[in-house]
Amino acid sequence: MSVAVSHAAPVAAPPPPEPAPAKVDYLNVSHTIWSWLFTIDHKRIGILYLISITVFFLAGGIAAGLVRLNLLGYEASGHILSEDSYNRAFTAHGVMMLFFFLIPAVPAVLGNFLIPMMIGAKDLAFPKLNLASWYVFILGAALAIWSVLAGGIDTGWTLYPPYSTRASQSNVVPGVVGVFISGFSSIMTGLNIMVTIHKMRAPGMTWSRLPLFVWALYGTSLMQLLATPVIAITLLLLTVERIWGVGIFDPSLGGDPILFQHLFWFYSHPAVYIMILPGMGVISEVLTCFSRKNIFGYHAVAWSSMGIAVVSFLLWAHHMFVAGISFYAALLFSLLSMLVAVPSAIKVFNWTATLYRGSITFQAPMLFSLGFVVLFTIGGLTGLFLATLGTDIHLHDTYFVVAHFHFVMVGGMVMGYFAGLHFWWPKITGRMYSDWWSRIAASIIIVGFFLTFIPQFWIGYHGMPRRYPNYPAEYQIFNVMSTAGASILGLGYLMPAVYLTMSLFNGQKASANPWSATGLEWQTPSPPSVHNFDSTPVVVCGPYEYAIGVDQMGRGLPEPPGPGAAGDPASHHGPTGPSGPMKKETEVVG
Amino acid sequence: MGEEPTTTPTPTQTPTPAPAASDDPYGIRKDLDDPITLVVVWIAVLGLALLTVGLSSWIGPTRYTLPLQLAIACTQAGLVAYHFMHLKQGDKVVILTALSSIFWMGILIVLFLADYKTRHMIIGG
């Protein structure tokens, strides 16, 4: 059922009555620790994950700080860590950030929280499985932390044999088993989300009316489901070889260590898309809301999420161009790697077209999202240098690679996560945070980010290898700049921790729809009641009908916040005045 | 599907009284398996198993042996999937899931072979 809009007789559609703040919402329904630890409410489970991954973000950040401090000096005398400790520091940074922060960040926090609400369901398909997934995550995380506290792993997060199976004297097994276990959490979450999207959509919520965040999480879950088992078997094989001293990667038996790399990257390449795709989903939601426009090219963006999900499985050996694979395989993978730039670029073009002639305001979610678009584009373009076989010979294992993936992972995904956190914070907690401080934090993060990682492209191009603590003296100035930037970045990341936490205590109470967004999740009170919706919503139109000012149930929207803070009555007008071309005086029929 | 159960179904233990309208309000018995079909499939899969063992021992390890064994195994798996795993009752998404899993394993194997079968080739040769 599509919405037919009549312009003949404009009649103001009143915004829906503000859902009365639920006396009993999912947060205050019970306060005991057991009600949290044994919850099967997807919203509470999202909060459990939020706390857990924040701890890992902090831990991974500390490891990064150690690495960057160590790199202030270019030779052994200038280092704060021994070379062995340095290996353990960057390994810990990689393992914790990738497996215990980036992979679960949006899917397990925002996905868990929002997917049922966005599709009009009461919960995910398997609520107890959802809780189990958190416990599995915690178990894996505990093992990984134990391995770090016991001295860490020194193999790099990539764990290549034969070093990891034979020579390394570090705590490989507990760390690897921890990652293995946490992979099951990833699979459980992905499975839950996919079944929910397939079978639990509200009446009228066709695939073409799904928010793009849901499409993105669907693609992510597809990758989680199909790629994670392969890393599971790979880590198992690694552990067998390390413990029993005999394995299929052992060259003395005729085994091939590069087979490990094939198996490892079969997961780890889609894994990086598991990390970035949810962030892209967030951007689609935020950009449309803060430019008060429908997404440009809904189907292109939706299908590009599926394109990324599928094509990501065909590229992995571009991490192995110089490892010893055949030249013809390298050619094939180089060609295929170019392919994946297409759906990513489609998204960037469509986002840009969405912004064009939109009524744009610059609250923190928007700042983070705009930062995402710029930084992800730069990161993605530099990926093409690495996908090209010839240039990769020069750039492989240099800081160019490090800069590339930090641009897409941090400049892309972490920004996307923060954009989502800031966008949905009022819905999750029922509180508004400080508009001013959040904009300052976003700006500091963007500035700090550039200062940290742009110099790394330079030194990488000029040959500084990654994972090396020693480097030629002429690169020192760039490393110092990078460390200075990292300090600013760290400050920028600490700020949300402060003002978001403070908002819990003295933030302004949020209305149900402070950003005047169209999604179903905004039609519940803030914070939502335990069962999300009092009655099953019926969806009548697409997800971004900002131009005609209706939400997905066909009702009118409240006043958009305008350029000031949401909920600030003085800023309830857009830049074009109180009633610009976006006025909601259109009768909705159909 | 036509075949009467050989034992009288015992009354269920659920406390919910079934509505008078029909005695199968949730359509549970709509897709009941025919036991004869199941037994025939069982015999077929067993027969194929004995065939593959016998054939392999008879032919020995030739270049046709492995493809033959795999073809038999795929047939067996297909029968199990279609009849025992109820793909016959087919929900589109379920069938797509089953086929996708095979396809993705195929991606892994084919692209592994892209490397391992071409390692010995000399560039430009």
Add this chain to the structure above:
Amino acid sequence: MSASTHSPVLKHHFEDLGQQHACERLGIWMFLATEVLFFGGLFGAYTVYRLWYPEEFILASSHLNRTIATVNTVFLITSSLTMTLAIRSAKLGDRSALIRNLLITAALGTAFMVMKGFEYKIDFQERYVPGRIFQEEHDAAFRAVFPTSGPALTREQAEQYFKEHPEAHQRWAWELVLHNYGKDPNDPDYRDPGKMQLFLLFYYIMTGIHGLHIIIGIGCILWLVWEARRGMIPPENYSTVEVVSLYWHLVDAIWLFLMPLLYLAGAGMHHH
């Protein structure tokens, strides 16, 4: 929408029983997809090495116990039948038939594991285990023909020695030594013991992980028996049996591929 009666089996977050069943079915199939990829990694690795070392894989496979494997195959295929019949019993509300079919399935699965236990015991007794054990056994047979001090035996003397002392060395070891007699390692007809160990690694790892899945399956089936006895599986809840059944069938299907890849590669080989 369902009739006005609300089945006690219906979980509160679902709209109706049909949605619940559809979700459970799709959910287990998606989990099965992950299992296919899990074993798929192993199959991929196996493919690579079988491609590179076909002769060693065939030779190594020929020493495995095909009889036990065939019996086990019969057990598993039959257990798939009884498991499917169990779903039927559940749908018909026939509790005794449901429990009977479940117990038969569990029994067949247990019989599979018992046979597998015997099989591994025989393998260990024959010292057909990769790593130090294989190395020692092969070295012992090799040293019998090519002692570190003293003259080497001729081929005929070696054959004679092994025939007269069948308990001194394992069959696979002296067959390998005899086959490689006088051959340079670069000879295409040379059978590398290391590569044979690669095959054995696949044998133990693949059958081991498969066996673990069988044990988990038996556990789930026994849990179903317990639930059925408590009356928790009325016809509306047949879906719970179906979920376990689908898992069980996949484990069976995986075995149908392990069988030819591991046990039948060397079938029909003519030994010395």
